[in-house]
Amino acid sequence: MKEAYQINKVYSIVLLLAGLFGFVTRYLEVGDWQFTALIPAFFGLILYFCTPGIRKENAAIGHVAALVTLLLVIMSLVMLSKGLFGDAEWGRKQWIFLLIIAGGIWSxxxxxxxxxxQRRRKASQAKS
Known part of the structure; x- marks a missing residue:
């Protein structure tokens, strides 16, 4: 899988599944609705809808997807460090944050x- 739109699509689906997993697991374990668990799913939905624009080489949509991914990675790094330095417990949340960080860096x-x-290709077309 080399194309950016394919990787973006896979990452967005992983985010959707991670958010839904966290939401459902929290409800089954504790019995309350933790809507903050849906944050990765929300970002995954945004990135999923950016996939056709990335495929069509729309630079604006590509930059939006990169910015959303970077924002999510930074948020996950902060939350992972808070969790590890706060109570030093490695649980479900930390695994989800690690998954989001690794996938975000890959994306x-x-x-x-x-x-x-894309820039090199456009520059070579302009020269010829």
Whole structure:
């Protein structure tokens, strides 16, 4: 899977599943509705709807997807560090944050490489 839109689509589906998993698991364990568990699902939905724009090489949508992914990675890093340094417990939340961070870095890397290749291709077309 080399194309940025494919990686974005997979990452958005992973985010949707992680958010729904956290939401349902919290309800089954504690019995209350923790709507903050749906934050990854919300970001996954945004990224999923950015996928067609990335596929069509729309630079604005590609940059929005990169910005949303970067914001999510930074938020997850902060929350992961708070959880680890606060009570030093490695639980379900920390695994979800780690999954979001790793997937986000993978997605951002593919988007950056894709943008660079796109710029090189446009520059070579302009020269000829």
């Amino acid at each position: 951002l890397r593919s988007q950056i490489l894709y943008f660079k290749a």
